[in-house]
Amino acid sequence: MRAETLGIIGGTGWLGGALAQALLDTGFVSAAQLFLSNRSGSHPLSATGAHLVGDNQALVDASDVVIVSVRPEQFNALKIDASGKLVISLMAGVTAQTISEATGARAVVRAMANAAVEIRQSFTPWHCALELPASEVDFIEHVLACVGTTSRVPTEDCIDYLSALSGTGPAFPALLMTALTHQAMAAGIPQDVAHQAARGVVVAAGQLLAKHDPQAMIDSLVAYKGVTAAALQSLLDAGFERQIGEAVQAGAEVARRGM
Ligand SMILES: NC(=O)c1ccc[n+]([C@@H]2O[C@H](COP(=O)([O-])OP(=O)(O)OC[C@H]3O[C@@H](n4cnc5c(N)ncnc54)[C@H](OP(=O)(O)O)[C@@H]3O)[C@@H](O)[C@H]2O)c1
Known part of the structure; x- marks a missing residue:
């Protein structure tokens, strides 16, 4: 898979921001290809040249792949139509079905990072219920590997369990x-x-x-x-x-x- 653009909703938050910085530092995406959103506007990450927007739908429309990194309780307020897109959720405790129904995404990946993203040593397991093309699996694993190591897990329950294991970080x-x-x-x-x-x-x-x-x-x-x-x-x-x-x-x- 060759995603030209990548968007992170909540991309200036603690986790989203660390991922954004790592994606840029490793050269996985250029600043021009990266879209970040938040509600509060300005953030030091915009100095990298990445696009910082306040309109989540604008981010979705501009992005081939959308990462959701808001807090779980903030998810309901996002009103986005991501039909036809791959959505990668970093949220704990929000099911793939909820995300799929709320966004219309073509495929939903749940990934569970931990606080070691800060030092790029997070173990980040991920799950997707759908068969994905090898190129898409490769893309997802490269994104997550920017902040550490990763492994695909067979069920969504593994993600919920691992949220309380590796997700707890330190x-x-x-x-x-x-x-x-x-x-x-x-x-x-x-x-x-x-x-x-x-x-x-x-x-x-x-x-x-x-x-x-x-x-x-x-x-x-x-x-x-x-x-x-x-x-x-x-x-x-x-x-x-x-x-x-x-x-x-x-x-x-x-x-x-x-x-
Ligand atoms: N922290 C951890 O150790 C950890 C571990 C595993 C998983 N996670 C998961 O990571 C996710 C993010 O956590 P975090 O610790 O990074 O939280 P955080 O620092 O509060 O980041 C959340 C970000 O979302 C933005 N945001 C909130 N509502 C928004 C909206 N409607 N539109 C656009 N942006 C919005 C916030 O910016 P504004 O306030 O400016 O909008 C903020 O930048 C959570 O779902 C959590 O379950 C966290």
């Missing part, structure tokens, strides 16, 4: 880091040291997982029967995996129910 590590910090302080470790220690675990040592298999790492640490093994075993005995499963399902339920 949320789980942040919770772990604050819990480690608070518990260290409660155990008498000075605050700055507690913070440094927790950061060392989550941000620094966590990077080792980029090149080590996590299960092999856990197995070898448990087999060592030392300090780390005792800490891990305590968590496992307390139902750590079950709790994580319940947490992700609780988030996924919200995504499935819609917002």
